[in-house]
Amino acid sequence: xxxxxxxxxxxxxxxxxxxxxxxxxxxxxxxxxxxxxxxxxxxxxxxxxxxxxxxxxxxxxxxxxxxxxxxxxxxxxxxxxxxxxxxxxxxxxxxxxxxxxxxxxxxxxxxxxxxxxxxxxxxxxxxxxxxxxxxxxxxxxxxxxxxxxxxxxxxxxxxxxxxxxxxxxxxxxxxxxxxx
Amino acid sequence: xxxxxxxxxxxxxxxxxxxxxxxxxxxxxxxxxxxxxxxxxxxxxxxxxxxxxxxxxxxxxxxxxxxxxxxxxxxxxxxxxxxxxxxxxxxxxxxxxxx
Numbered sequence: 001x002x003x004x005x006x007x008x009x010x011x012x013x014x015x016x017x018x019x020x021x022x023x024x025x026x027x028x029x030x031x032x033x034x035x036x037x038x039x040x041x042x043x044x045x046x047x048x049x050x051x052x053x054x055x056x057x058x059x060x061x062x063x064x065x066x067x068x069x070x071x072x073x074x075x076x077x078x079x080x081x082x083x084x085x086x087x088x089x090x091x092x093x094x095x096x097x098x099x100x101x102x103x104x105x106x107x108x109x110x111x112x113x114x115x116x117x118x119x120x121x122x123x124x125x126x127x128x129x130x131x132x133x134x135x136x137x138x139x140x141x142x143x144x145x146x147x148x149x150x151x152x153x154x155x156x157x158x159x160x161x162x163x164x165x166x167x168x169x170x171x172x173x174x175x176x177x178x179x180x
Numbered sequence: 181x182x183x184x185x186x187x188x189x190x191x192x193x194x195x196x197x198x199x200x201x202x203x204x205x206x207x208x209x210x211x212x213x214x215x216x217x218x219x220x221x222x223x224x225x226x227x228x229x230x231x232x233x234x235x236x237x238x239x240x241x242x243x244x245x246x247x248x249x250x251x252x253x254x255x256x257x258x259x260x261x262x263x264x265x266x267x268x269x270x271x272x273x274x275x276x277x278x279x
Contacts (some may be wrong), residue, residue, distance in 0.1 A: 001186050002230055002234070002266045004186060004187065004189075004190040005186060005193050006193075007193050010189060010193060014185070014186070014189060016190050019247065022272035024181065024184060024185045024188065027185045027188075027189065028185065028188045028189055028192055030247055031189040031192055031193060031247070032192045035191065035196045036196060037198060037224065037227075038193075038196050038230075039196050039199065040220060041197075041216040041224055042196075042198070042199065042200035042201055043200040044217060044224065044274050045200075046200055046201065048259065049192045054202065056200065057198075057201040058198050058201065058202060060201065061194065061197040061201045062194055062197065062198075062203075064197045065266045066228050068223050069221075069224070069225075070228070073221040073225065074262075077221075083257075086183070089233070092202065117270075118204050118269075118270045118271065118272075118274030118275075118277065119270065119275055120232075120236075120272040121232070121245070121248060121269055121270055121274075122228045122266055122269070122270050123232075124206055124232040124233060124245070124249070124269065125248070125249075125252045125268070125269025125270060126182055126262060126265075126266050127225050127226075127228055127229045127264035127266065127267045128229055128249055128252045128253060128256070128258040129252060129262040129266065130225055130262065131222055131225050131226050131229070132252075132253055132256040132257050132265070133256060133260065133262070134221065134222050134225070135222070140219065140222050142243065143219050143226070144222050144223065144225075144226035145226070146225040147222075147223040147224070147226040148221075148226040148227060148229055148230035148234070149228075149230060149231065149234065149235075150227070150228035150230065151190070151229075151230030151231055152230035152231050152233060152234025152235055153227070153230075153234065154231075155231030155235040155236075156234060156235040156240060157271055158238075158240075160235075160238075161230055162215075163227070163230070163231055164224065164227045164228055164230075165221075166227070167226075167227035167230060168221070168223050168224040168227040168228075169223075170223075171219070171223035171226070171227070172215075172216045172217075172218075172219035172220045172222075172223045172252070173216065174219070175215045175216060175218065175219030176212045176215050176216050177256075178215075180267040
């Protein structure tokens with residue numbers, strides 16, 4: 001599954017749904033909703049990828065994840081131009097993800113709850129850091145807080161499948177009305 | 181049956197990701213649209229973290245995550261270093277959750 005559906009949140013949702021023997025259309029619809037956020041991410045990466053031939057762009061799309069999007073955005077915001085950064089990071093992540101999947105199958109039961117070590121927060125901290133470094137205008141700060149709070153509130157309201165897409169699509173509306 | 185679902189999910193996942201890359205339009209974007217798109221990356225990344233800070237494991241946070249998040253913001257704003265922020269964040273959340 002990790003080889004074909006390279007999408008962490010969707011994979012966890014699929015495992016959850018399989019274990020409840022949910023009907024296939026429900027599984028597919030859930031994955032579609034969870035991954036709709038990548039529509040936004042791809043839209044936001046378009047300007048950087050426009051120079052590539054179509055085949056390369058379609059290749060890049062397979063490896064688009066939250067993490068590769070965040071790292072690539074940070075790179076471009078710091079003034080980076082090279083797309084090698086995106087490809088190296090995204091493909092390395094794919095290889096490691098699948099190695100870790102195999103490791104998890106082999107030794108997973110022995111580890112216990114990883115939350116004890118705070119490791120689950122490493123990704124959150126990375127994303128928070130990327131947002132801080134990507135802030136350019138005062139309005140960006142407001143947008144970031146609103147997006148995080150709306151997404152958090154939706155997750156609390158058991159709507160986590162649509163949390164990121166809703167918050168991510170709504171908050172930038174502030175920028176349209178903000179003074180430059 | 182499971183394989184049918186996995187392959188379908190793979191197709192859906194890929195279509196969503198590749199659509200904006202495959203379609204190209206000509207001409208300039210209106211000002212409002214380009215402002216929106218400029219703010220989009222920050223909003224999406226912030227939205228990705230929101231649930232992990234406000235509602236870790238699906239329930240309202242005990243306060244450990246928001247406090248750790250504030251420390252990460254302060255560290256990165258001060259040191260301009262992602263790595264420093266991650267180290268502070270992981271240590272802070274591990275300690276705060278034990279309290």
